[in-house]
Amino acid sequence: MNRGAVSIGRAIATPAVGPLVVLLVFCAIFSVSTHTFLAVGNLSLVIQQSVIVGTLAVGQTIIILTGGIDLANGAIAVLGTIIAGRMVNDGGNSALCLLLAIFLCTVVGLIAGLLVSRLMLPPFIVTLGLLGIVTAATRLIAQGGAFPVTDDLLGWTGNSFLYEGSGVTYGMLIMFGLYALVWYMLTQTAWGRHVYAIGNNRVAARLVGIPVHNRLLSVYVFAAFVYGIGAWLALGRIPNADPNALQNGNLDSITAVVIGGTSLFGGRGSIWGTLVGTLIVSVLRNGLTLSGFDPLWQDLVTGVLVITAVAVDQMSRGKQR
Amino acid sequence: MTTHPIVDAGALIAGQTGQKSDRSLKPGALSRAPQAALASLRIAVGTLSLATLAGVCGFAATATAANDQILIGLVTKTEVNPYFVKLRQAATAEAEKNGAKLIARFGKFDGDNEGQVAAIEDLISAGVKGILITPSNSTGVLGAIKKARDKGIVVIGLDTATDPADAVDATLATDNFEAGVLQGEYAKRALGGKTPKLAMLDGTPGGTVDKQRHDGFLKGFGIAEGDPAIVGKQDTHGALDEGQTAMENLLTAHPDINVVYTINEPAAEGAYAAIKKAGKTKDIVLTSIDGGRLGVQYVKDGKIAATVMQFPKIMATKGVDYVIEFVKTGKKPSGFINTGAKLITDKPFSDLPSENTKFGVENCWG
Numbered sequence A: 001m002n003r004g005a006v007s008i009g010r011a012i013a014t015p016a017v018g019p020l021v022v023l024l025v026f027c028a029i030f031s032v033s034t035h036t037f038l039a040v041g042n043l044s045l046v047i048q049q050s051v052i053v054g055t056l057a058v059g060q061t062i063i064i065l066t067g068g069i070d071l072a073n074g075a076i077a078v079l080g081t082i083i084a085g086r087m088v089n090d091g092g093n094s095a096l097c098l099l100l101a102i103f104l105c106t107v108v109g110l111i112a113g114l115l116v117s118r119l120m121l122p123p124f125i126v127t128l129g130l131l132g133i134v135t136a137a138t139r140l141i142a143q144g145g146a147f148p149v150t151d152d153l154l155g156w157t158g159n160s161f162l163y164e165g166s167g168v169t170y171g172m173l174i175m176f177g178l179y180a181l182v183w184y185m186l187t188q189t190a191w192g193r194h195v196y197a198i199g200n201n202r203v204a205a206r207l208v209g210i211p212v213h214n215r216l217l218s219v220y221v222f223a224a225f226v227y228g229i230g231a232w233l234a235l236g237r238i239p240n241a242d243p244n245a246l247q248n249g250n251l252d253s254i255t256a257v258v259i260g261g262t263s264l265f266g267g268r269g270s271i272w273g274t275l276v277g278t279l280i281v282s283v284l285r286n287g288l289t290l291s292g293f294d295p296l297w298q299d300l301v302t303g304v305l306v307i308t309a310v311a312v313d314q315m316s317r318g319k320q321r
Numbered sequence B: 001m002t003t004h005p006i007v008d009a010g011a012l013i014a015g016q017t018g019q020k021s022d023r024s025l026k027p028g029a030l031s032r033a034p035q036a037a038l039a040s041l042r043i044a045v046g047t048l049s050l051a052t053l054a055g056v057c058g059f060a061a062t063a064t065a066a067n068d069q070i071l072i073g074l075v076t077k078t079e080v081n082p083y084f085v086k087l088r089q090a091a092t093a094e095a096e097k098n099g100a101k102l103i104a105r106f107g108k109f110d111g112d113n114e115g116q117v118a119a120i121e122d123l124i125s126a127g128v129k130g131i132l133i134t135p136s137n138s139t140g141v142l143g144a145i146k147k148a149r150d151k152g153i154v155v156i157g158l159d160t161a162t163d164p165a166d167a168v169d170a171t172l173a174t175d176n177f178e179a180g181v182l183q184g185e186y187a188k189r190a191l192g193g194k195t196p197k198l199a200m201l202d203g204t205p206g207g208t209v210d211k212q213r214h215d216g217f218l219k220g221f222g223i224a225e226g227d228p229a230i231v232g233k234q235d236t237h238g239a240l241d242e243g244q245t246a247m248e249n250l251l252t253a254h255p256d257i258n259v260v261y262t263i264n265e266p267a268a269e270g271a272y273a274a275i276k277k278a279g280k281t282k283d284i285v286l287t288s289i290d291g292g293r294l295g296v297q298y299v300k301d302g303k304i305a306a307t308v309m310q311f312p313k314i315m316a317t318k319g320v321d322y323v324i325e326f327v328k329t330g331k332k333p334s335g336f337i338n339t340g341a342k343l344i345t346d347k348p349f350s351d352l353p354s355e356n357t358k359f360g361v362e363n364c365w366g
Helices: A002-013 A017-033 A040-065 A073-089 A094-117 A123-142 A152-158 A170-188 A190-200 A202-207 A212-237 A249-259 A271-290 A296-320 B003-024 B029-063 B082-097 B113-126 B142-150 B176-191 B208-221 B240-253 B265-277 B293-300 B312-329 B357-363
Strands: B071-076 B101-106 B130-133 B154-158 B170-173 B198-202 B230-235 B259-262 B285-290 B306-310 B335-338 B341-344
Touching: A017 A271, A017 A296, A040 A073, A040 A170, A040 A190, A040 A212, A040 A249, A040 A271, A040 B113, A073 A094, A073 A123, A073 A152, A073 A212, A073 A249, A094 A123, A094 A152, A094 A212, A152 A170, A152 A212, A170 A190, A170 A212, A170 A271, A190 A202, A190 A212, A202 A212, A212 B113, A249 A271, A249 A296, A271 A296, A271 B113, B071 B082, B071 B113, B071 B312, B082 B101, B082 B312, B101 B113, B113 B130, B113 B142, B130 B142, B130 B312, B142 B154, B154 B312, B170 B312, B176 B208, B176 B259, B176 B285, B176 B306, B176 B341, B198 B208, B198 B240, B198 B265, B208 B259, B230 B240, B240 B265, B259 B265, B265 B285, B265 B293, B285 B293, B293 B306, B293 B357, B306 B357, B341 B357
Parallel strands: B071 B101, B071 B130, B130 B154, B154 B170, B170 B335, B198 B230, B198 B259, B259 B285, B285 B306
Antiparallel strands: B306 B341
């Protein structure tokens, strides 16, 4: 048990140093190779472009920390945009519609959580099934097409202050706020310790009296709540509810989590690593475009980074044992 | 982009097997081998990362070599569809020919508005003079387009119009309604005097182009929506397998179908497979639209009676030319510019202009 506690402590204490170095190296390269990368407006863009995947990755991180995986997060967020958008366009009160949309996203998380924690179904299968169900439901509600959403409150997260268009958007603040909140929950509360412990060794966690089922349930519910917020951020980014949007949200968020150094086996990783992982992908995409590259290079380098990150995780695991 | 899931799934699987072997490791005699393996893995990973970084540095250095070049951005829907690949290649070639540089980006899937918006933003940052875009969704990228135009960048829609159409400076596209009319007029003539039993294999519900082609076909065929001659309609999402399933089901329900509308050539190929299986290739007039290499081949092989060709290369080259003209003279293009559609068939009718498959092979895309 003692050993377990030590390794949990180390996992939490391990900062996202490796990914951060990679991020800084890329930033340095693009700062030298282009004269536009370091412009304030451009850096603001890179973060704005990270907001949706970055938020989906918050939920993905805590689920992966428990040893699970979420394939349905993008679909849940799209469900949120469609529900909120449709109801507001039909004349509903914006605040109520937004809250209801976030609530319904959370309900999907509740279903996932119950299936994972009570029926002990594998998260991969549960969320794969939900991906199909939620996507189909979204298309049924959207009745086949995308539609513009012009409501002020739903689009508020895309507004910016400092200077218009290239400053700090409220969406960014919300995303950073979510990261700070989850950092606090993971490192400063018993709940967070339990999440790491469950991911490290579920049997041991149960034996020491951690309410594994309830913690798992709460993880899926909270993650889906975060996806609901993600839906709001998505409407701020693009005032258009499209049932075909965010199809790669699941894989993009897993990519961010893995590049950020969180272990796919659970129990190890940090939420800040995920933020860095998200930014790495955005910086690459932006920087390679500014440098005038074929965009396929972005996918190629991202693929290399994913495998590198998993390899590093494997190696450091070997070291610990 | 289709490779994306495979890469990630691969990482997952690799991770999971890794976990098992990791757990089975016991301290002792066996541990040396894995450690050696780890060491070599570490070296391999290090080399790989270094190589990547070096590669990026090298390319970045070459990419910024010519700073005063005219930069032109292109944002296509996806890289999955050969139509857009061809469009991108044609634009790149045309830019090079004029001493300009084309920076291309694309969405990852149909409906990737976020990817297209990010692409436009990045292109604005890169300092392009003009952006050519095939919007994934006609309302999904309006905000980003406005940002670009506010910065004095000329924005030209390719292939798909925005809604409203004047959100971009100009649109270079096939008049899909007109293309559908050609398809319908041919189908009507090919059917001769027979009573039509029409099956319609549509694309994606709610799609702009899908509706224009569908409506155009009916106009050319000379009937209205809801006419009893239409015995069945199915959505195929323009995919081969879905086209086949849809046609199989329609033929089961209505064995007397004698004319088929398809949204594109993959759907037509699927329909042909179903028709062939039912032994009805002689009884059914199968028509399509698009003008891809395979599609023209199907016409040549006699699988499809006729297809309507569109010209993505013209959209791409004209788009690039307009941007260069704008940079040189300040003149912006405007409105809808039809890049034309041509009927391709080897069984022509004298009162309906068409080209044969020889022309088709020479001018097709993809």
